[in-house]
Amino acid sequence: MPQAAVIFPVILGTLVLLYRYSKPQRWPPGPPPLLLVGNVHQMPKTHEWKTFAQWAKTYGDCVYVNVLGQPIVILDSFAAASDLLNQRSAIYASRPHLPMANLYTGSVILRVTYGYQTASEGDKFVALAEEVLAAFSIASQPGVWLVDIIPWLRHLPSWFPGTEFKRTAALANKDSPEMIQPNFVTTILSQSADVLPEEDRQDLMWAAGSLFGGKTCFINVLAGSDTTVSAISSFFLAMTMYPEVQSRAQAEVDKVGTDGRLPQLSDRPNLPYVECVMQEVKRWNPVGPLGIPHMSTKDDVYRDYHLPAGTIIMANVWSMLHDPLVFPDPHEFRPERFLNDKRAVEVNTCVFGFGRRSCPGVYFAEASLFIAICTALSQCNISNPTNSRGQKIGKDVEYQTGTISHPEKLFCNITPRAGTSGE
Numbered sequence: 001m002p003q004a005a006v007i008f009p010v011i012l013g014t015l016v017l018l019y020r021y022s023k024p025q026r027w028p029p030g031p032p033p034l035l036l037v038g039n040v041h042q043m044p045k046t047h048e049w050k051t052f053a054q055w056a057k058t059y060g061d062c063v064y065v066n067v068l069g070q071p072i073v074i075l076d077s078f079a080a081a082s083d084l085l086n087q088r089s090a091i092y093a094s095r096p097h098l099p100m101a102n103l104y105t106g107s108v109i110l111r112v113t114y115g116y117q118t119a120s121e122g123d124k125f126v127a128l129a130e131e132v133l134a135a136f137s138i139a140s141q142p143g144v145w146l147v148d149i150i151p152w153l154r155h156l157p158s159w160f161p162g163t164e165f166k167r168t169a170a171l172a173n174k175d176s177p178e179m180i181q182p183n184f185v186t187t188i189l190s191q192s193a194d195v196l197p198e199e200d201r202q203d204l205m206w207a208a209g210s211l212f213g214g215k216t217c218f219i220n221v222l223a224g225s226d227t228t229v230s231a232i233s234s235f236f237l238a239m240t241m242y243p244e245v246q247s248r249a250q251a252e253v254d255k256v257g258t259d260g261r262l263p264q265l266s267d268r269p270n271l272p273y274v275e276c277v278m279q280e281v282k283r284w285n286p287v288g289p290l291g292i293p294h295m296s297t298k299d300d301v302y303r304d305y306h307l308p309a310g311t312i313i314m315a316n317v318w319s320m321l322h323d324p325l326v327f328p329d330p331h332e333f334r335p336e337r338f339l340n341d342k343r344a345v346e347v348n349t350c351v352f353g354f355g356r357r358s359c360p361g362v363y364f365a366e367a368s369l370f371i372a373i374c375t376a377l378s379q380c381n382i383s384n385p386t387n388s389r390g391q392k393i394g395k396d397v398e399y400q401t402g403t404i405s406h407p408e409k410l411f412c413n414i415t416p417r418a419g420t421s422g423e
């Protein structure tokens with residue numbers, strides 16, 4: 001009898017699992033799962049957006065995977081993401097519970113204070129925030145950590161796979177003087193804020209203040225700033241690779257600064273090409289290639305597919321921004337593509353996410369990015385350095401994996417432009 005008491009629940013449990021984890025007919029297509037574990041063995045460990053883009057070629061723009069019972073749908077086109085995350089935002093605006101992202105980063109975030117003024121260089125909180133962001137970036141990928149799928153794993157010792165927390169190796173390599181350090185770019189950003197005229201600075205502060213109920217929540221702004229900083233490092237990379245774009249943008253910036261002043265936010269309407277450069281910086285190597293995952297709160301039917309409540313939805317922003325039908329030669333940095341193309345501008349909004357969860361920092365981010373780009377263009381020449389053999393350094397750039405992605409290493413020469421205060 002005691003044997004039956006064990007065997008019966010085991011058989012029943014197995015049947016329930018088989019039923020639950022076998023793929024119902026009406027779910028969207030996707031890579032073939034294994035019994036019980038689903039697609040866990042096929043989930044990419046790095047640069048997921050590239051694997052997901054490959055899957056989309058085989059299965060279409062709405063791909064279904066199951067990771068240990070957790071349904072995940074990957075949307076690979078702007079149309080599909082817009083249909084679900086924008087049009088049906090009411091049921092697709094939740095967030096998955098990711099203990100890995102909350103357990104560790106949350107505790108560190110709580111240590112950071114409100115209203116703190118950063119030092120322009122070597123600020124310990126900036127370093128801390130970068131570390132938090134890098135940690136968040138790797139911890140917030142659904143399906144990567146077992147503990148996200150089976151929350152009670154958090155009670156296991158830290159050596160257990162999936163509960164282990166690794167610090168990212170992505171933080172800057174301090175030995176390389178030419179390399180742009182995240183801190184260095186943060187410094188450019190904060191210095192460009194310092195030189196802003198009072199009215200522009202107040203606009204930025206107002207934007208930040210309104211986001212956080214009148215108080216500037218340091219970590220949120222810095223988290224957003226880190227994303228903005230990642231976009232700025234993409235700008236520096238583009239300038240080393242496309243000198244003709246830099247010259248054209250500088251010529252435009254110089255026209256508004258004929259009275260010797262730096263460009264201001266109020267000049268933005270008169271700088272249409274620089275505006276396109278900023279749009280292209282956001283598109284070319286998006287800093288959030290998969291956005292931040294959403295979760296559905298109700299059962300839904302989409303294109304005859306059944307999407308149960310609790311499905312994690314991932315939008316492959318990288319794919320959408322490299323769709324050759326919207327962005328011909330998508331791997332080329334070509335700002336003029338935005339000059340007269342409303343569709344390109346519309347699709348580019350996916351950089352800031354979708355529906356009710358879309359980024360509340362969008363205006364703040366664009367204003368800071370724009371003013372940082374203008375300041376760099378008006379004050380510096382950015383070029384690709386050469387080594388002692390005269391070869392260009394850093395042509396093949398690797399991108400960091402994780403929620404926030406930016407060039408792993410970025411080499412460039414930055415020299416003051418003739419006639420600027422830097423000389």
Ligand code: HEM
Pocket residue numbers: 208211220221223224225227228231287288291292293294350351352353354355356357358359360361362364365369
């Ligand atoms: C280039 C810079 C930035 C990019 C590309 C970016 C992108 C994003 C994306 C993709 C999301 C997720 C949207 C979704 O789930 O659909 C997001 C969320 C968010 N962003 Fe940004 N962001 C940037 C800068 C900022 C800045 C400067 C701030 C603050 C001042 C900020 C504050 C936030 C907050 C608070 C959320 C969470 C919204 C929520 O969960 O409801 N972001 N951002």
